[in-house]
Amino acid sequence: MTQLRTVSTSRGPRLEASHVLEADPDDAWDLLVDTRRWLEWAPTVTDVEASHRRLEEGTTGRVRVPPGVWIPFTVTSCDPVERRWTWNVARLPATGHRVDDLESGRCRITFELNSLTSVQAPVCLRALERIDELLSSDSPD
Numbered sequence: 001m002t003q004l005r006t007v008s009t010s011r012g013p014r015l016e017a018s019h020v021l022e023a024d025p026d027d028a029w030d031l032l033v034d035t036r037r038w039l040e041w042a043p044t045v046t047d048v049e050a051s052h053r054r055l056e057e058g059t060t061g062r063v064r065v066p067p068g069v070w071i072p073f074t075v076t077s078c079d080p081v082e083r084r085w086t087w088n089v090a091r092l093p094a095t096g097h098r099v100d101d102l103e104s105g106r107c108r109i110t111f112e113l114n115s116l117t118s119v120q121a122p123v124c125l126r127a128l129e130r131i132d133e134l135l136s137s138d139s140p141d
């Protein structure tokens with residue numbers, strides 16, 4: 001189930017794009033924080049260079065987006081216990097990423113969009129579809 005909704009947070013209103021998956025939350029988290037796998041699920045990322053393959057707070061790097069422009073990023077927070085990370089892209093607060101454990105082998109992946117990034121909602125919805133496809137094909141049947 002994919003959902004797009006507005007929520008109030010301590011950081012102001014946010015638009016959340018989320019999707020419930022039949023997937024282990026640790027597998028979903030691993031996919032989101034592995035910079036080498038971003039090209040598999042992020043529709044607008046055509047290349048990535050990062051100081052760490054696996055994200056942690058302070059990871060820096062750059063992503064290439066069409067038409068081949070490199071944009072710098074810095075991971076501003078990364079909490080593997082809460083399964084949540086945020087970043088700045090081109091020095092501006094960008095999309096937050098979160099994985100919620102729904103138990104019984106299910107999880108919810110959420111992209112948190114602020115007023116600057118809310119125009120990215122269609123891209124986030126496509127990314128969630130790709131993530132679902134990837135995690136479905138990775139799971140043993």
